Amino acid sequence: MSDQLKLEVVTPHRTVLMEDVDSVTLPGIEGELGILPEHVPLLTTLDTGIMSYRSNGKKLAIAVHWGYAQVEGNSVRVLAELAETADEIDLQRAQEAESKAKNVLDSTASSTNWEEEQSRQNKYESKLKRAFVRQKVAQFN
Amino acid sequence: MASLKDIRKRIDSVKRTQKTTSAMKMVSAAKLRRSEDYIREATPYAVKLKSVVSSLSTRFEGDEQDTGFGRLFRNTGGKRTGVILITSDRGLCGGFNINLSKTLARQLADEEVETAELIIIGRKGNDFFKRTDHTVLANHTDTNPGEQLALVRDIVSEFTRRFEDGELDQVILAYNHFISVIAQEPVVEQLLPIKPPEAESADEREIIFEPSPEDILETLLKKYVQNQVYVSWLDTVAGEHAARMTSMDAATKNAGEIIDKLQLHYNRTRQAAITSELIEIISGAESL
Numbered sequence: 397m398s399d400q401l402k403l404e405v406v407t408p409h410r411t412v413l414m415e416d417v418d419s420v421t422l423p424g425i426e427g428e429l430g431i432l433p434e435h436v437p438l439l440t441t442l443d444t445g446i447m448s449y450r451s452n453g454k455k456l457a458i459a460v461h462w463g464y465a466q467v468e469g470n471s472v473r474v475l476a477e478l479a480e481t482a483d484e485i486d487l488q489r490a491q492e493a494e495s496k497a498k499n500v501l502d503s504t505a506s507s508t509n510w511e512e513e514q515s516r517q518n519k520y521e522s523k524l525k526r527a528f529v530r531q532k533v534a535q536f537n
Numbered sequence: 538m539a540s541l542k543d544i545r546k547r548i549d550s551v552k553r554t555q556k557t558t559s560a561m562k563m564v565s566a567a568k569l570r571r572s573e574d575y576i577r578e579a580t581p582y583a584v585k586l587k588s589v590v591s592s593l594s595t596r597f598e599g600d601e602q603d604t605g606f607g608r609l610f611r612n613t614g615g616k617r618t619g620v621i622l623i624t625s626d627r628g629l630c631g632g633f634n635i636n637l638s639k640t641l642a643r644q645l646a647d648e649e650v651e652t653a654e655l656i657i658i659g660r661k662g663n664d665f666f667k668r669t670d671h672t673v674l675a676n677h678t679d680t681n682p683g684e685q686l687a688l689v690r691d692i693v694s695e696f697t698r699r700f701e702d703g704e705l706d707q708v709i710l711a712y713n714h715f716i717s718v719i720a721q722e723p724v725v726e727q728l729l730p731i732k733p734p735e736a737e738s739a740d741e742r743e744i745i746f747e748p749s750p751e752d753i754l755e756t757l758l759k760k761y762v763q764n765q766v767y768v769s770w771l772d773t774v775a776g777e778h779a780a781r782m783t784s785m786d787a788a789t790k791n792a793g794e795i796i797d798k799l800q801l802h803y804n805r806t807r808q809a810a811i812t813s814e815l816i817e818i819i820s821g822a823e824s825l
Contacts, residue, residue, distance in 0.1 A: 406585055409575075424747055437745065439589070464753070475589070
């Protein structure tokens with residue numbers, strides 16, 4: 397019996413991570429999920445958030461932007477739309493994106509069409525969230 | 538008979554053509570390598586997504602025809618068809634595009650679909666289908682690799698929505714499968730209604746779903762369809778470069794053969810001219 401989890405993070409473009417880890421915390425759509433070895437089978441949708449894992453006593457994080465996670469036996473597969481490790485994140489760019497998104501959200505409605513305005517708000521809210529998560533991950537270590 | 542100058546001119550022109558074809562071959566070889574890398578990087582995601590879907594495939598059985606994800610399996614047997622056709626933007630790659638277009642046209646004819654609605658990626662497929670009775674809804678050309686995924690998402694969600702609303706009875710995907718550098722195969726396959734992949738080893742244990750199984754399965758299946766299209770596109774791009782590489786290689790070889798023949802012809806003609814000049818001089822000298 398293994399006391400480690402096999403963690404795989406893949407996106408449509410590439411494999412981000414493949415490692416044996418001790419535990420994983422996933423940003424599930426209904427809240428954070430901690431996964432330890434021998435977890436029951438689980439399939440969940442992931443929100444934009446911070447996925448952290450513990451490996452060899454170190455705690456590391458990856459920014460995940462929407463996807464699925466499947467836990468089966470001792471393997472955790474994360475199928476993310478986009479995933480970035482801390483090294484890959486441009487902190488300055490994320491900060492700029494955050495302030496830009498904030499500005500747009502604070503400004504008054506540019507369109508009188510309610511639906512248009514709504515979808516614009518949603519877009520910038522998710523941008524804001526992504527920027528926020530990126531910064532958190534970049535400053536994680 | 539062609540003069541020496543004419544032959545020389547032809548040799549030069551064929552040499553220039555040969556330079557172009559061999560350069561195109563090199564460019565395609567480099568691009569092929571890169572697109573093979575793209576495929577390699579996209580494969581793990583595709584494989585895993587497929588295995589997630591197939592491990593859940595026992596849940597698809599049953600006839601929940603009108604609720605949530607059940608609609609994606611609904612088989613009405615109608616003829617209203619949507620097609621996603623993936624071809625290349627440029628020619629000079631042998632029968633690559635035309636074979637695919639013809640295979641698709643034949644299949645549509647076999648299924649007695651008279652006017653399918655097509656969304657075509659690549660200029661070459663559009664050139665073929667705009668002359669037929671089928672409707673071309675959109676033609677996307679010169680797409681950057683970075684924009685592929687977003688475009689696929691838009692195209693697929695549009696078709697999926699219309700399929701769910703009952704406006705379409707089936708959606709077909711046509712692309713070139715990259716087998717090897719010398720072999721590409723036109724593939725026409727059904728996207729919707731979804732044909733679930735074969736279950737490998739159905740996990741009998743109870744699985745926890747978060748949120749509900751219905752919500753997850755619906756988005757997961759749509760993602761699965763999208764990914765199928767995306768991977769097929771990468772496949773086609775690699776196939777295009779491979780096809781261009783082989784056909785340009787053949788063109789370069791043929792040009793070489795023509796140059797050899799012309800050179801031989803040139804030498805013989807030159808020899809003949811010298812001989813006839815000599816005969817003239819000798820016979821002139823003799824008559825003195």
